[in-house]
Amino acid sequence: MSKKFREGADPMNTKWSRWKTVLTCAFLLIAIALCDIRTASALPTGKVMAIPAFARKYGLPCSACHTAWPELNNFGQVFRDNGYQLMNDRDSPIWQNPSYFPITFRITPSWHRETTTNQALDVPGTITGGAVGTLTQAGFDLSGMDLWSGGTLYKNISFILLPSSDPTAVWHFESAFIRFDNLWHTPWLNVKFGRFEIDNLISEKRFLFLSSNGGLYQIYHFNVPGSINDFGYGDNQIGVELAGHSANSYTRYSVSFLSSNEGGVNFTNSVTPGGAPSNRSYDVNLAFSQAFNAPGPPGESGFGQERIGAFAYIGQRPTSFETLNGNDLVGIDNKPFYRIGFAGDLSYKNLELLPLFMYGHDNPYLGQFGVPSNTPLPAGAQAPTFYGGFLEAHYYFNPQNVALARFEQIKVGQQALNTTQGSLGNITAVSFGYRWYPIMFSRAGVALDGEFSRVRTIGAEPESADGDGTVGVPGAAVWSNSIYFGIDFDF
Numbered sequence: 001m002s003k004k005f006r007e008g009a010d011p012m013n014t015k016w017s018r019w020k021t022v023l024t025c026a027f028l029l030i031a032i033a034l035c036d037i038r039t040a041s042a043l044p045t046g047k048v049m050a051i052p053a054f055a056r057k058y059g060l061p062c063s064a065c066h067t068a069w070p071e072l073n074n075f076g077q078v079f080r081d082n083g084y085q086l087m088n089d090r091d092s093p094i095w096q097n098p099s100y101f102p103i104t105f106r107i108t109p110s111w112h113r114e115t116t117t118n119q120a121l122d123v124p125g126t127i128t129g130g131a132v133g134t135l136t137q138a139g140f141d142l143s144g145m146d147l148w149s150g151g152t153l154y155k156n157i158s159f160i161l162l163p164s165s166d167p168t169a170v171w172h173f174e175s176a177f178i179r180f181d182n183l184w185h186t187p188w189l190n191v192k193f194g195r196f197e198i199d200n201l202i203s204e205k206r207f208l209f210l211s212s213n214g215g216l217y218q219i220y221h222f223n224v225p226g227s228i229n230d231f232g233y234g235d236n237q238i239g240v241e242l243a244g245h246s247a248n249s250y251t252r253y254s255v256s257f258l259s260s261n262e263g264g265v266n267f268t269n270s271v272t273p274g275g276a277p278s279n280r281s282y283d284v285n286l287a288f289s290q291a292f293n294a295p296g297p298p299g300e301s302g303f304g305q306e307r308i309g310a311f312a313y314i315g316q317r318p319t320s321f322e323t324l325n326g327n328d329l330v331g332i333d334n335k336p337f338y339r340i341g342f343a344g345d346l347s348y349k350n351l352e353l354l355p356l357f358m359y360g361h362d363n364p365y366l367g368q369f370g371v372p373s374n375t376p377l378p379a380g381a382q383a384p385t386f387y388g389g390f391l392e393a394h395y396y397f398n399p400q401n402v403a404l405a406r407f408e409q410i411k412v413g414q415q416a417l418n419t420t421q422g423s424l425g426n427i428t429a430v431s432f433g434y435r436w437y438p439i440m441f442s443r444a445g446v447a448l449d450g451e452f453s454r455v456r457t458i459g460a461e462p463e464s465a466d467g468d469g470t471v472g473v474p475g476a477a478v479w480s481n482s483i484y485f486g487i488d489f490d491f
Contacts (some may be wrong), residue, residue, distance in 0.1 A: 071206050071394075074291070074305055078249045081190070082181060085152060106146040108449075110486035113138035114212050116467035117479045132472030142167045143210070143486070146174070156181040160196070172271040175236055188244035195238040195263060195271075199254035199287045201309040201343040202354050204234030208394065208404055211484035212464045213453035214431035217390060218408050219358050224384035225425040225460050226416045229317055229366050230262050230269055233339055233358070237263045237283070250291040252309075258283045260316050260334070267330075276321075279331030283315035294347075304347035313339040319365045320372030333373035335363035341389070350396045357389035367416025378417070385413035388427070400437040404451075406430070421459065421475050429455040433484075447488040455480045 065072060065079055079085070114137050121131040144167055150160040157180055164174035177194025181187075197205050202217070209215045220234035239258030245251065261269045261278030268275030289309030296303050315338070318331025341358035365373045367384040388410030395403045410427040433451035455462055461469050462480040471478055 071203075071208060074249065078245075081187070081243075081245045081249045081252070085156070085158065085181070102149050102151040104146070104148045104490050106148065106488075106490035108143035108210060108486045108488045109140070110143065110210070110484060111138075111140050112211065112485070113481075113483040114464075114466045115479075115481045116462065118472045118476055119467045119478075120470040120472040121468075129470075135467050145169075146490075153178075170272060173265075174271075186244075187247060190243050190245075192241040192243065193239075195236055195265075196241065197236050198233075198256055198258075198285045198313070199241065199243060199252075200233065200311060201287070201289050201307065201345065202356055202392075205236075207392075208402065208435055208449075209406070209431060209433060209451060209453075210449050210486055210488065211431070211433070211451040211453050211482040212466055213429065213455045213462065213480055213482040214406065214433065214451050214484070216463060217356075218427050218429055218455075218463050219356065219388050219390060219410055221463050222360070222386060222388070222410050222425075222427065224360075224362065224367060224386055224412055224414075224416055226369060226420070227362055227367050227384050228319070228369050229337055229362055231313075231315060231317070231337065231339075232262070233313060235263055237285070238265070239282070250307075252287075252289050254285070254287045256283075256285040258285065258315075277328050277330050279316065279318040279334050281316040281334050283313065285311070285313045287311045303349070305345075306347060307345040308342065309344070310342045311340070317366055320374070333365075335365045335373060337362040337366055352394040352396070354392040354394075355389065356391075357387070359385070359387045361385050364416070380418040381416065382414055382418055384416045386425075387411055387413055390429075400440065402435050404431070404433040404435065406432070424459045424475060426458045427455065427463070429453065435488075439489075444491045445489065449484070449486045449488050451482070451484040453482040453484075455482075 115134060116136075117134045119133060119135045120129050121133045121135075122128060123130045145165045146162060147164070148160075148162045150158070150162075152158045157178070159178045160175050162173065162175040163171055165171045173195060175194075175196055177192050177196045179190065179192045181190045183189040183191065197203060204217055204220055207217075217234055221232040223229045223231070237256065237258045238261070239256055241254055241256040243252070243254035245253075259278065260281040260283050261267070264270045264275050264278055266275075267278050269278050270276075287309065288311075289307055291305055291307040294303040294306045314336065316334040316336050319333040319335055320331075321328040322330045322332055337360070339358055339360045341356060343356040344354065346353040346355070362384045364377055364381050364383045365371060368377060368381055371377065371381075388408070390406055390408035392406040393404070397403070406429070408427070408429040408431075410425075412422065412425050415422065415424065431451065431453040433449065436448045437445065438448070439446040455464070457463075457478045457480070459471055459475040460478065461467060461471065462478060464480060464482070466480050466482075467478070
């Protein structure tokens with residue numbers, strides 16, 4: 001999503017440069033962590049993607065589209081906004097070499113260590129609980145696997161197909177859509193249809209962290225404890241999107257009309273078999289961003305490209321179901337929720353900053369598990385709310401070496417019941433890491449990734465789902481630590 005083309009007005013010009021500075025992400029990490037680490041509360045993984053098939057097709061280096069793959073620079077953003085086209089003759093499948101096959105395999109072998117405190121355990125010699133302890137696991141592992149294909153079917157008609165598996169080879173379609181670009185000969189009208197990532201400025205599918213705690217944005221998946229809402233802002237959704245952009249993609253907008261089922265298929269709320277039935281309603285996501293080139297001090301070149309944006313997600317979830325013989329059929333009694341916020345992608349020479357703030361609000365019935373909307377709410381019930389965000393930093397020593405840091409915090413503004421501990425569910429998280437890209441070719445890429453993450457959650461299971469899922473001392477802090485080393489490669 002950003003980076004930083006200063007050579008003229010044409011964003012497809014691949015001639016670009018990085019600036020040098022003595023700032024490092026370590027200084028940023030220390031500064032932001034010391035602000036609030038003592039009063040904190042908790043955090044948790046995700047998947048990232050890149051596709052060297054496009055580099056092979058056009059004979060471009062990976063750095064043409066990526067700051068550090070899979071994160072996009074402005075050239076890559078324009079390429080994606082144009083429907084994976086450079087707007088030349090090579091876009092059409094007719095002109096492709098018959099040996100070219102647009103597919104990428106990606107997986108990450110790893111070693112990691114996960115530690116979670118304040119977990120309920122059985123007392124030795126008994127078959128019941130009663131003890132509280134720390135769970136630690138460590139060893140070698142695999143990530144899931146991506147099998148990604150994408151390209152053009154015809155001029156201004158493009159597609160992405162991404163079957164993805166978990167580490168045990170249970171498959172689902174992470175993305176599958178067709179896109180019609182430049183309708184009525186204008187970049188301001190493009191339509192996408194299928195399952196896709198909603199147009200958030202800071203992508204959870206293209207970020208650089210991979211560890212159990214660091215590999216997801218906590219705020220994207222947070223719900224107030226006790227809520228029946230299953231929504232995650234970083235998750236792919238299924239529906240239709242209308243999007244538009246200026247010629248250089250500095251100005252962008254999107255409007256998505258989505259099924260209210262968290263991207264599920266077969267009218268369920270899951271992308272794999274066994275999900276609960278979804279309801280008969282729709283969600284809407286609105287996003288807008290604006291980029292500009294920031295001037296530097298007198299006598300110096302500019303800071304680079306800066307981008308700021310805002311978003312709003314308005315959705316519904318069922319509070320009860322139509323049934324037959326006790327089996328759920330269709331979700332009914334829908335109640336609304338929304339998420340609103342703003343984000344940025346800011347640069348100062350070699351340093352990139354990704355700030356985000358989000359506010360979430362659920363209907364009171366969504367905060368009461370098992371209470372259908374045709375029955376009265378319990379005494380003290382109220383609308384669950386939360387707010388928070390993160391600041392992530394990337395320092396690019398050069399295109400093959402990048403240091404990472406992130407500080408994230410979430411506060412519950414209002415619990416679902418006014419008798420609930422006010423801090424229950426609060427999260428504070430710190431992550432940092434380093435990625436080295438020894439291989440960056442159009443045929444393949446390899447990145448060595450090392451990370452450490454530490455999360456504090458008040459009285460709730462970490463978003464990473466590490467541990468046994470049961471807090472040993474209710475209302476007390478749960479600390480979750482993740483140490484990670486992986487070799488991230490694609491072909």
